[in-house]
Amino acid sequence: MTTPHVPVISLASCNVAGRKAEVVRQIGEACASSGFFQIVDHPIPQELIERAFETSVRFFALPAEEKLALARDPWTNRGYEILERQSLQGAVVGHDELGISLETRPENENPEMDLKEGFLIGDGKIGEDHPFFGRFAQGVNHWPNIAGMRDVMNEYLSTNLMELVALSLNLPEKYFAPFCKDPTAAIRLLHYLPQRADAIEPQIGASAHTDFGALTLLATSGTPGLELWSDGKWFPIEPAHGAYVVNVGDLLQMYTTGKYLSSLHRVINRSGNERYSIPFFLDGNLDAIVKSIYDTSDTVNAVSVESHLRTRFDGTYQQPMAAKMAQVA
Secondary structure: OOOOOOEEEHHHHOOOOOOHEEEEEEHHHHHHHHHHEEEEEEOOHHHHHHHHHHHHHHHOOOOHHHOOOOOOOOOOOOOOOOOOOOOHHHHHOOOOHHHHOOOOOOOOOOOOOOOOEEEEEOOOOOOOOOOOOOOOOOOOOOOOOOOOHHHHHHHHHHHHHHHHHHHHOOOOOOOOOOOOOEEEEEEEEEEEOOOOOOOOOOOOOOEOOOOOOOEEEEOOOOOOOEEEEEEEEEEEEOOOOOEEEEEEOOHHHHHHHOOOOOEEEEEEOOOOOEEEEEEEEEEEEOOOEEEOOOOOOOOOOOOOOHHHHHHHHOEEOOOHHHHHHHHHH
């Protein structure tokens, strides 16, 4: 059984004449083999990352009633995600080998909820004069305010990394620019509780899932727990010091007709300690139409970013968005 290829890639060479091509090659190879890689020597300041983790720890230490006052709005997809209220495996498509496919799971089956709580922060710059104002996954952010980190990560993902991905596919560097313009892009503070002492089976912090968007950029506080499904087995991913873990999401897999892999992964916090992580999800422009880069005339399998995201989010929460919106109406 082969350990999945999750290389640590230095981005320092991107600024060295004649060496950028090697970085592009490594990224393409990782995206096609496991869908995961780690990056070091990135331009995101360590001080910014540390401040974000400090903010996260402070927020999750608040009394329950204060956090509940900022509960997640299912339409804007912003706010506090209550502990054990989401099951990410509820939106997994395919992967029948795990028995968690949307196509195969009975409609009345309620998967065990994930042992985590979270807080979602989106783009706070879309005002009433913006055409996306009031649409799905757009809205006003609540406290905590770490917009600076979100903006830096958004700019970095939307330009540097997606340009490198485009080059790895032998596409023009700016190929994904329309997809990245005014993107739906969220930063998520996550807090995983330790396993309960009386638990017979390992409790899942984040159940087996694939990410919804194009790319995910994950910062961790050093506590292990992330696992990748490969060759019929779960493999731990040990984050390198100072690295971001990057993985391919469903939309990039759709663009590449499966060449780049949106791989199943999960989190189990076996450390005995609190675990904090901060992923950033690049989900793209709501109006972007995602279809194969190899057959742009294929409209049958094309999907809009908004339609895709709404379907996936609706499958993960204990109270689906459609039901919640019906109550509001």
